[in-house]
Amino acid sequence: MNKVVTFGEIMLRLSTERHLRFGQSKAFAATYGGGEFNVAVSLANYGIDAEFVTRIPDNEIGHCALKEMRKMNVNSSNVLFGGDRLGVYFLETGAGNRGSNVVYDRANSAIATVEPGTFNWEKIFEGKTWFHFSGITAAISENAEEECLIAIKTAHKLGLTISCDLNYRSKLWKYGKEPKDVMPEMLKYCNIILGDIDTAFFMLGKEKINPDYTDEASLPSLYGKLFELCPNLKVAATTLRYSISASHQRIGGILFDGKQIYKAAVKEITPVVDRVGTGDAFMGGLIYSLIKDTNNKQKALEFAVAACCLKHTIVGDYNLATLEEVENIINGDGSAKVSR
Amino acid sequence: MNKVVTFGEIMLRLSTERHLRFGQSKAFAATYGGGEFNVAVSLANYGIDAEFVTRIPDNEIGHCALKEMRKMNVNSSNVLFGGDRLGVYFLETGAGNRGSNVVYDRANSAIATVEPGTFNWEKIFEGKTWFHFSGITAAISENAEEECLIAIKTAHKLGLTISCDLNYRSKLWKYGKEPKDVMPEMLKYCNIILGDIDTAFFMLGKEKINPDYTDEASLPSLYGKLFELCPNLKVAATTLRYSISASHQRIGGILFDGKQIYKAAVKEITPVVDRVGTGDAFMGGLIYSLIKDTNNKQKALEFAVAACCLKHTIVGDYNLATLEEVENIINGDGSAKVSR
Amino acid sequence: MNKVVTFGEIMLRLSTERHLRFGQSKAFAATYGGGEFNVAVSLANYGIDAEFVTRIPDNEIGHCALKEMRKMNVNSSNVLFGGDRLGVYFLETGAGNRGSNVVYDRANSAIATVEPGTFNWEKIFEGKTWFHFSGITAAISENAEEECLIAIKTAHKLGLTISCDLNYRSKLWKYGKEPKDVMPEMLKYCNIILGDIDTAFFMLGKEKINPDYTDEASLPSLYGKLFELCPNLKVAATTLRYSISASHQRIGGILFDGKQIYKAAVKEITPVVDRVGTGDAFMGGLIYSLIKDTNNKQKALEFAVAACCLKHTIVGDYNLATLEEVENIINGDGSAKVSR
């Protein structure tokens, strides 16, 4: 049976409600999330044995994050206590042509200040088959980046499948290194990469490109370069996102397995209840599908797109759609009738 | 003056808010509703003398339901106390391509466990002109079904107009009888039936059909069979519902009076605030219009469709649209300007 | 540096939430606003020195309004205490084809009962460059209308630019005078007028017209008549509003400067979070742009339209969009991506 480990940061998210702006809010909804944790929740919801590894402060707010992991059935047995604070981010949810707004307050978090070598990855990976991380972990601090690289190398050594969501965030990467300084080393161990091709090229320190995803014939060679740069790569996937407005998105996907291009039809999403974490929902769906049937790439892509679509209707950072709900979308039933 | 009696169940509805899923909710909005009660509320809002007959438990929750009836100006003077519990249903309101979700917890409710013969229908129907019930009452328990049949027969004997909303719910009908065992007897007394033709055929135990409502020429003979099976039938109407997503519905309607087909133009509904009870709003509008002008079938159908549309914008089970608001929609003003 | 004074009423707004109807609401959201105050807030948000002049009662509710002015950085140093009550209005926010509903309860408010001559306009206007008022102030009471006229004349004498939003409200004008009795005198001092041409004609006591805003060639002569009737007029602007439903609006604009017609492209707004005050947001944007670059009429109109669009996504009476957000819309980015 497959067992997946994800590593990264879990934050307290403080969001305004009912489209209020920050300055109007007398209360913030408090939830907990973070890219790699969100992936673990998706997997746990689909029935996969999923574990999240991080460090949280040993205070009441850290314990809230731990309760959330347990509630969502994510294994937290290798979570460490330490550091001074849980990272925080503030979210103002937009509408129509007013975009959502994120204010990060995550510097010096428990995981950002972890001493590299703190986690016993050999032990953590015992009996595990898959390791997932994202570019965010490499972006928050040098310490986190170094710890992540140790994890990647250990996972590689132990034969785990390794996946990465590139997740470039321009507001992070403040600690003195650029993506091209660290990501090439990390990505070379990866078997599955999710991200835009141009982001991948940027992170790998290559020349800037402007991929045209509608020009299907051009894609194999573009993705092919990625395969050249990442010798362990088996699957590269991209979420196609067309942002009509904060309340209306269109989502499709592309996948390349080194041999052929797979495409998923673009789906309309309106209204958008919560835009955050929809990429993580895609990633979670992709991992799940590849675990279940590694050879059915078309299904994997469609599952990822459908999961991503459903996440847009769900409040909070992580996807709460069930396996059955995702399957229904794939099977063409997006009519969303009342079940009664 | 017309006086209408409806008979059925009123439930406590517990719904999540702001699109939260069940597992995210720390509170449930508490409202009260049920198919036949919802129809009575619609009629009371339009100025009709409407009475709702049911049984509720003599506990605090039952009294909450009674307060709701009074608040909505629905006559409750023949409501009986008894039984152990008020039926409950849980509602998770969907959005976009995530459908709404209903969890019923209505078994063994006060009305489901009523002893047939408990209500004094002769007295209840004194001075009344119309009796309405729905297929839900026949579906919840044998006791309720038998009591309902007594009511129907008494209403027929006393010369009341009888209407039925077929309202097939696959999650009910658990007590050992199928629709075809009881509905034919009930429907034969009915003067007005609301429902899909295929549902009607199914409930009447006939062969399955797939009506094509866009093939207008085929409809007279299809509805005609219904008229053959239900000798008292005067009007058969169908709500045409096209579910684009949980947030986007398209509603039209068809009516057959034994002679000709009437059609109402399809209206766009976006966003959907609350999908539940929109069929009851259609029924309420139909009864009201037929009472007001029994000969104007086209107006009756358009009124029902407009009422149904407006209900989609209203929180809770029953329709709160005013007569004036429904008329405005019929008169083509759906632009919904601010009234000031 | 430009300093703007606006004069009018600030009210307590009590609105239902989550699309509830009045009869369903156990609580009302309490905010504070009013046409001319809303304009002042817009200007303050854009960095303009803006002052609001009014009279409020010296009770706790009046002080709440004062706190709101301060919070929004609107100069309140000439606000007077007096009178018995703050005006109130109730708002039920619609959705889809159910329109929003306003119940006014603003009669006998502190500003409506002000004794004409109460404010020392000579002193208030010291160092100020712009005076703004609206047709609402003329509509609430004879006292307010007379005070407003004193303000207008004083502003004119002192050489301030004068702007007016016609803002016709049929539910007001209850004190015995009609618009044509007072507005012509007021408008003759105005340099900028915002409103529909037919409303302007109506308020000026002229024959009713039905302008066709799509017939661009016809507009110069129509607006030209306005310029004839208002000898100080420099700019006349009109918000083009197409109300598809309470949740879907389309907004464009037209501006005439005595020489040529400027047009702004129509923008789609869906969903509408809050429809109230969108005209004030237009006005605020127009004043700001004309102050910043009085010669760029095209930019002024586009800024006004963009500000108006963004206001539809913001809860409450006044616009909270930032300068940067408005500029982004003008520059064509309505895709509303998450900023992170």
Added chain:
Amino acid sequence: MNKVVTFGEIMLRLSTERHLRFGQSKAFAATYGGGEFNVAVSLANYGIDAEFVTRIPDNEIGHCALKEMRKMNVNSSNVLFGGDRLGVYFLETGAGNRGSNVVYDRANSAIATVEPGTFNWEKIFEGKTWFHFSGITAAISENAEEECLIAIKTAHKLGLTISCDLNYRSKLWKYGKEPKDVMPEMLKYCNIILGDIDTAFFMLGKEKINPDYTDEASLPSLYGKLFELCPNLKVAATTLRYSISASHQRIGGILFDGKQIYKAAVKEITPVVDRVGTGDAFMGGLIYSLIKDTNNKQKALEFAVAACCLKHTIVGDYNLATLEEVENIINGDGSAKVSR
């Protein structure tokens, strides 16, 4: 069977929650109440046929008040529509040594502006046995006072028992008359009066006194003077209230029936959930008890005190305590165990 009519004003109450001050509140809880309506609700709760007569505006807010009457099972069949507004009051609930704060905004309400002679009291009182009013109705406007006097005289002529709660409010009585100008005429028809002796003397235009309620021997002659001034008086009762803090009250009572003094033991109330309407709860309890057993004055007083105590634990203007709960308090069980 006894049927009681009360006459007065019903207002929209807008209160802050969780001890917030006005300036901190972004929302107000909306409930409906008023002295005489509150008495009617108490009686309806105890099973008495109770009717409330008033005038409300024919707008959405007026209809909310009507819904509340119906919900609480108070007969509203003689409520008239008319006037411009429903009276409003704002309530800031105190705690500890910070008192609650009321801001009235009730001038020019529908009932305050009623034309005397509007109500058909002869018809209203048909089949009724008891009429209740309070000093508030006399205080809000001359029109209301005159209408109330017509009601009183008609009730007297038709032989109804008449009760009055003196309810002196210094913030009212703004219309040019003082209590001593109108209350003597009103009180001379009264059979039951609730109020402090000094308030009664003040309203009757007599010299100021300082009654010492602990000097039991002095009370018969003090109350006796009241009986002299009010020839129809049968029962005079006083709520003894000791306000330790906004959260801690002590309530007792005294009753004089022209022959002897009855006393009810003082009860501790902590915490106070809602102080408003506790006097009306006393009045409602007194009327109920006197209807049920006119001769048991001791029981009547104790019932009134117990009802008053329980009201302090209930949110809103009127008492929701059940007959059984009041009886339990009288029978000495204030331990308030969980019922399960």
Added chain:
Amino acid sequence: MNKVVTFGEIMLRLSTERHLRFGQSKAFAATYGGGEFNVAVSLANYGIDAEFVTRIPDNEIGHCALKEMRKMNVNSSNVLFGGDRLGVYFLETGAGNRGSNVVYDRANSAIATVEPGTFNWEKIFEGKTWFHFSGITAAISENAEEECLIAIKTAHKLGLTISCDLNYRSKLWKYGKEPKDVMPEMLKYCNIILGDIDTAFFMLGKEKINPDYTDEASLPSLYGKLFELCPNLKVAATTLRYSISASHQRIGGILFDGKQIYKAAVKEITPVVDRVGTGDAFMGGLIYSLIKDTNNKQKALEFAVAACCLKHTIVGDYNLATLEEVENIINGDGSAKVSR
């Protein structure tokens, strides 16, 4: 290391907030709890390995209960899915002299309808040292009672310590058996019993007694009879509860170990935030202390009393007080200073 298993029902609790009565509530706070689950949560909070065994329906509401178990770190690996519904109870929280009100709607719950023999207790108890149940499980249905007896006998056979909280609920026991029919058999295996002596005698079918807990000398013989009737009994404890009002409780305790009486000083509790589950908090504290130091009976009793006190300040069914907080109370610091 000790591992505790508790067996019973977990319910959805729907409670009114801010002291509202049922009929005033438009929403119910939704939490999950039940006597034996609450004990498990207490133990998990103190660091004990605690497992809860029950049956829940395989619907969304059942899954909510499961999420709650996980969140609270209670082992749920032997929870079964089955049955039709999760039990529900409604709670109206009182204040002052108005008591809290519970409406049970728990008949036919998943655990009440479990087929005896469904659970594999031999396997469940592997590696476990303690089994806890309560009289509620015996009261809800014959099926639950029989399953519980199987568990008790299996636990006894396997040498686990067995504890029982008598928890008599007069509103339960509806299935045809009385406590005396089943409790004697159950209690004879128990090592620790919590309850009033008179309740114990009643459940054991003995003559009614009226123990005077202040007469310390009388207690050894009273408890001694219990020890005679329950041959395995080692510790009998009683929570002394003095209910001054719904907001003010006084809590003490008595414990008898077959040899001597231990007493804990009575503590004042004001205000009471949530009265429900305080007995379970006592039980949880008692089990924890006896596990940690079985010989220190005085400490065990004081720990149980302190835990019970703290629970009164916590919303929901189960105790969230930490080990440190309980210890602080025992050490005499109830001054509750701000920790900062």
Added chain:
Amino acid sequence: MNKVVTFGEIMLRLSTERHLRFGQSKAFAATYGGGEFNVAVSLANYGIDAEFVTRIPDNEIGHCALKEMRKMNVNSSNVLFGGDRLGVYFLETGAGNRGSNVVYDRANSAIATVEPGTFNWEKIFEGKTWFHFSGITAAISENAEEECLIAIKTAHKLGLTISCDLNYRSKLWKYGKEPKDVMPEMLKYCNIILGDIDTAFFMLGKEKINPDYTDEASLPSLYGKLFELCPNLKVAATTLRYSISASHQRIGGILFDGKQIYKAAVKEITPVVDRVGTGDAFMGGLIYSLIKDTNNKQKALEFAVAACCLKHTIVGDYNLATLEEVENIINGDGSAKVSR
């Protein structure tokens, strides 16, 4: 006219509501406060011209804090933008014997990382008469401490009255210096000091003492030592706080002016709505009174105690009691009757 400047940190406070624990909360109430800001708000409420000086980040959360300053009528014209984050603290409000709990997350805040010398104190103090700071500013970082010392010395040079609230927080002082390293230098310029004598001695690096405030005769010599150590000291005051429980406090006060001891009677406070900021309310009251009548020390102390008491009933960090409310308490009316 007196003008007061306070200097320190303003934080975002995130607090649970309705006594929920952190782990139960799905939302945090968001308010803004901090010791020295709270003092400025008190003064502004009493009509004093009060300014707050700090540094806030130029992001949305920083702007929220700025809006709060303006709303509360506190001059913010010398507030600087800079740094990365606004300090945050989490508050769990206790009840009964469960204390409130504060989790600080204020490290690296905008003010803690300010470069000493950033503020232009000479300019800030122009026309000002009083400077207030507290021991918290010295505790948060070396930078803040150094900036504060510059401010103190400048204020002293310019002849302002200087006051300090010692405000010892053991969870702060993490940056390498102890109070005794910096406070003696700061306090030697102070004219008014608020704090416990033992805290003062501790901060001044003197031997630990255990003052007995009930031994009045001992106090002059104890406070006298403070006067010896602080050559500019004119008034030393101490808040006497007796914490009965989190919901019940008793507050008194002592003041020494170098010549005699003044005492204020102890007041009962129950319930405590919000304990935070009550010391700042004391300080604000003390400064106000000394400004108004520097010679009436008894009145100053009583005003401070009354203000402190009232703050306990007010949600949030700062005091919203009005001058009139404080005066009423001093004049002995703590009965908190409803004002209507």
